Amino acid sequence: xxxxxxxxxxxxxxxxxxxxxxxxxxxxxxxxxxxxxxxxxxxxxxxxxxxxxxxxxxxxxxxxxxxxxxxxxxxxxxxxxxxxxxxxxxxxxxxxxxxxxxxxxxxxxxxxxxx
Amino acid sequence: xxxxxxxxxxxxxxxxxxxxxxxxxxxxxxxxxxxxxxxxxxxxxxxxxxxxxxxxxxxxxxxxxxxxxxxxxxxxxxxxxxxxxxxxxxxxxxxxxxxxxxxxxxxxxxxxxxx
Amino acid sequence: xxxxxxxxxxxxxxxxxxxxxxxxxxxxxxxxxxxxxxxxxxxxxxxxxxxxxxxxxxxxxxxxxxxxxxxxxxxxxxxxxxxxxxxxxxxxxxxxxxxxxxxxxxxxxxxxxxx
Numbered sequence: 001x002x003x004x005x006x007x008x009x010x011x012x013x014x015x016x017x018x019x020x021x022x023x024x025x026x027x028x029x030x031x032x033x034x035x036x037x038x039x040x041x042x043x044x045x046x047x048x049x050x051x052x053x054x055x056x057x058x059x060x061x062x063x064x065x066x067x068x069x070x071x072x073x074x075x076x077x078x079x080x081x082x083x084x085x086x087x088x089x090x091x092x093x094x095x096x097x098x099x100x101x102x103x104x105x106x107x108x109x110x111x112x113x114x115x
Numbered sequence: 116x117x118x119x120x121x122x123x124x125x126x127x128x129x130x131x132x133x134x135x136x137x138x139x140x141x142x143x144x145x146x147x148x149x150x151x152x153x154x155x156x157x158x159x160x161x162x163x164x165x166x167x168x169x170x171x172x173x174x175x176x177x178x179x180x181x182x183x184x185x186x187x188x189x190x191x192x193x194x195x196x197x198x199x200x201x202x203x204x205x206x207x208x209x210x211x212x213x214x215x216x217x218x219x220x221x222x223x224x225x226x227x228x229x230x
Numbered sequence: 231x232x233x234x235x236x237x238x239x240x241x242x243x244x245x246x247x248x249x250x251x252x253x254x255x256x257x258x259x260x261x262x263x264x265x266x267x268x269x270x271x272x273x274x275x276x277x278x279x280x281x282x283x284x285x286x287x288x289x290x291x292x293x294x295x296x297x298x299x300x301x302x303x304x305x306x307x308x309x310x311x312x313x314x315x316x317x318x319x320x321x322x323x324x325x326x327x328x329x330x331x332x333x334x335x336x337x338x339x340x341x342x343x344x345x
Contacts, residue, residue, distance in 0.1 A: 003126060003188040007211060011233060014329075016268050026161065036162015036208070038131050038181060040155055040270055046256065047266015047336075066268060066298075068181075070210055073233040084332055093266070093336060095300055096237060097329040099129075099212040102199055106162075106208060118241060118303040122326060141276065151277015151323070153246050153296060155270055183296075185325055214244075214327040217314055221323060 007100035010107055011076045015067045015083055016045055017092035022065045028082040029069050033109040037069040070099060070107050122215035125222055126191045130182045130198055131160055132207035137180045143197040144184050148224040152184040185214060185222050237330035240337055241306045245297045245313055246275055247322035252295045258312040259299050263339040267299040300329060300337050 013034075015025055019041055029037050043064040071079055076096060083094045101107055128149075130140055134156055144152050158179040186194055191211060198209045216222055243264075245255055249271055259267050273294040301309055306326060313324045331337055 003191050003213075004211065005192070010210070012210065012212065030161075034162070036160065038179070039159040040181065041157075041159060041177070042271075044269040044271060045266065047260075047264070062271070064268070066270065070208070076233050077235070080332055093300070093331070093333075095240065095242065095329045095331045096234065097212060097242065097327060098233075099210045101208070101210045102195055103208075118306050118328075119326065120307070125325065127325065127327065145277075149277070151275065153294070154274040155296065156272075156274060156292070185323070212327060214325045216323070216325045217310055218323075 004100045007102055008104035009073060010070050010099050010101050010104070011073055012097045012099040013069045013071060013076070013079055013083070013094065014097070015092060015094045016043070016064055017067070017087075018090065019063050019065045021086065021090055021092070022067065024086055025065075025067050025083065028086065029067075029079065032078045032082050033075040034069045034071045034079060035107055035109060037067055040066040040068075070101060072104075072108055075109070119215045122217055123219035124188060125185050125214050125216050125219070126188055127212045127214040128184045128186060128191070128194055128198070128209065129212070130207060130209045131158070131179055132182070132202075133205065134178050134180045136201065136205055136207070137182065139201055140180075140182050140198065143201065144182075144194065147193045147197050148190040149184045149186045149194060150222055150224060152182055155181040155183075185216060187219075187223055190224070234330045237332055238334035239303060240300050240329050240331050240334070241303055242327045242329040243299045243301060243306070243309055243313070243324065244327070245299075245322060245324045246273070246294055247297070247317075248320065249293050249295045251316065251320055251322070252297065254316055255295075255297050255313065258316065259297075259309065262308045262312050263305040264299045264301045264309060265337055265339060267297055270296040270298075300331060302334075302338055305339070
């Protein structure tokens with residue numbers, strides 16, 4: 001049996017933002033088809049290009065949130081575009097990785113709500 | 116030299132559960148061949164399908180744990196099956212991603228203990 | 231449109247170490263081309279091979295840090311080699327996964343600084 005047999009590929013979206021932006025990120029995630037998220041609060045961060053280029057995004061603090069949301073692959077562009085709009089006006093970073101889930105239905109938006 | 120030359124592919128299993136389930140998850144991980152784990156406690160979460168379908172798994176709280184364990188690829192099915200049994204009776208999600216380690220021996224179960 | 235169209239592949243380096251090593255990890259990351267990092271402090275951990283082989287790396291505590299840094303693929307070997315040197319003398323683990331970012335310039339070291 002292969003490693004990921006029986007699993008459904010999904011995208012794991014991670015956003016590091018100021019904790020005060022968490023409600024905005026949450027609202028965007030849920031509006032764009034994510035069915036849930038996990039938030040680690042009180043996270044410290046540094047960078048990117050902070051010291052080097054005078055473009056300080058984060059400095060060591062414990063006021064950041066790391067938000068993780070797993071969404072169907074066809075939602076990535078929509079979810080990330082919205083996060084990017086937020087990050088045009090606020091410090092933060094977003095990255096997207098492939099992951100796999102065993103209960104795909106937990107992560108699929110209801111078709112009548114989101115489509 | 117390629118990006119992951121010299122690294123061994125492994126599976127990164129992430130489980131988000133109620134903090135009180137952490138001992139059960141830990142026992143299962145160690146019994147099924149994981150040699151260690153990392154737990155981030157005090158994590159908030161929301162979803163999946165919470166608001167949408169009346170099937171509330173998590174609501175914003177800070178009582179969740181995010182457990183990360185890196186295991187050999189041939190252990191994924193066993194580890195996840197046990198986690199899934201736990202999640203049949205409790206709220207939570209599990210997802211699995213590919214990762215790479217430089218010291219594979221740290222993550223390999225001792226053959227006499229686990230096989 | 232494909233899932234990761236418009237994104238740049240990067241490496242997501244995760245290090246779990248004793249919190250007191252965080253400054254050393256940070257200095258190494260920034261010196262070897264990372265432009266930033268995120269640190270989750272107060273993390274618990276167990277293993278690897280702790281109970282099994284008398285080679286205790288972590289025991290349940292809340293004094294660990296999980297450091298996440300996203301770096302260009304061609305920096306992986308340099309960054310990880312330095313982390314490995316640290317871990318030769320201290321407990322800890324490192325793992326590396328593929329991820330994708332939408333703003334690659336945030337994660338690229340300035341050429342005059344690092345090359």
